Structures are given as structure tokens and as C-alpha cells.
Amino acid sequence: MSNQRKRRIGVVGYGHVGVYLVNQIQKEGDENNVELAFVWNRTKEKMEHTVEPSLQLHNLEDFKEREADLIVEVAHPSITRIYGERFLSAGNLLVGSPTALADEDTERKLRRRAKMSGYTLYVPSGALWGGEDIMKMADRGTLSGLKITMTKHPNSFKLEGKLAGKDLSAIRDRTILYEGPVRQLCPMAPNNVNTMAAAAMAAHTLGFDRVIGVLVADPSVPDWHLVDVEVTGVINETNGQVFSVTTRRRNPAAPGVVTGVATFASFWSSILVCRGHGGRVFFC
DSSP: OOOSOOEEEEEEOOSHHHHHHHHHHHHHHHHHTEEEEEEEOSSGGGGTTTSOGGGBOSOGGGGGGGOOSEEEEOSOHHHHHHHHHHHHHHSEEEESOGGGGGSHHHHHHHHHHHHHHOOOEEEOOTTOSSHHHHHHHHHHTOEEEEEEEEEEOGGGOOOOGGGGGSOGGGOOSOEEEEEEEHHHHGGGSTTTOHHHHHHHHHSTTTHHHHSEEEEEEOTTOTTEEEEEEEEEEEEOTTTOOEEEEEEEEEEEOOTTOSSOHHHHHHHHHHHHHOSOOOSSEEEO
């Protein structure tokens, strides 16, 4: 066992992902040199009988008292918009709801705060396959297009804004709910398109306005979340050829749930990477 001080992790949100992460930290924390600093949830009653009273944080304003090295937000995009700067002033932050970053002001403030504080703003890959490769292409200036299509059963969507008025229960065939820039989609489906938001952050030369998102409701996939990623490179001026990659991720998911099974393990893997990478955005 390492003699180094354990990294202290605060978990903000105790829904399906939060519960999983808390259990993982308690089960595998010693071997990974991490421990719980606190757990916060909007409805504190949900933590009763499952989270030790000493680890429960009832007032999120008091998070600094727990001296967390890493704060993991898996609650709602509004938490990052409200507390993100304060979190980054005290430690590293993993944004589990990256749809919050579709708000230009929020993204700008968090990037600036990370640079000023020296702490890292982590964006987890979640259900995105090939995110690091997309970021490498953006870094090299060889990325010209990115399209993400997410297909789920109608019961798996939690829609807001203009999309909230759609009668999902009446859908009988594959139906495109939205196709266009990811920035406009994020506030309408904040719980469903975190994968697209992560892709927009990875493809930083395109960003939320030029990464295209397609949201599809399909009753024929009751227990799967499908993520299709279409990457396009730049034109080879010599021969006119264009590099491209197309992938499909089939993520098992219980009927009606927002997060697929494989995404839970992806979050845990991301947390283990978050050891501090300086004052910048880091995709993990």
C-alpha cells in the first residue's frame, strides 16, 4: 500500500452515478489511494442508511471544510454553473454534467478559474468513444467535422425547453427529435446529451456551435443506448482524399434509465486519472 496521503474525493450528487461512485470509493479506495471527503445530495434523505453521517454534507456552501482534492459533480448542470468557480478555487473539478459548459459564460469562467488557481477542470469521456483521438486531431488542426448521433428508447429521455412538449409516449417508429449544433441541444436535454457536450469539449477547434448533434428516439431499442460518432478530417490538397472515422457504441441500459451500464465504469476510470494536471482543461 502506498504511503502517500490518500486523495480526498467529494461527490456532489447521489443519483445512479453518484451511488455507484461512492460504492466504488468505499470498496476500492484503499488500493487506489483515494477516500471519500463528503457526499452531498439535494435531497439529503436519500443518503440516510447508505452514507455514514460523518460523510454527509448537508450544506454545499460548506464544501471547503472537507478539504477535497477532487470534487466530482454528478448532480445537474446547474451545480457547475453555480458552484464551478468556487470548486476550482479549492481543488480539481470533474464535471460529470458537461452540458453545463454549453453556456459560453460558464465555460469561459471555468477555463479562466482553472488557469488562475492551477487546478484542473476535468471533462470525463463518459459514453464517448475515441474522445482523446478527437482532441489530438483538434490539437493538430486536422479536424474539420464531428457529428454525434445518440439513439435511445423514448422512455429514456428527460427533455426540457422546446423539446419538452413532444409526446414521447406516442412515438412508434425511429424519430429524430433534434439535429443541429450541440450548443442549442444541451439545455433542452441536459441529462441525455453529456456525451455530445464532452465531444464538443474534445473537439475544441469546432466547439459547441460546430459539433453537430442528432437526438433519436427509437422504441425498437428498449435496453440499449447507441452512440454513433462520425469524425471528418481535412482535405488532402495533394489527392483530394479525406480522412474519416465512424464508430458505433452499443451501451447496455436498463429500460427507461438515462445512463448506460458501461458509462458507470468509465466514470470510475476517469476519477482515477484525476490526480492534477495543472491549470487547464483535461479530457479523461
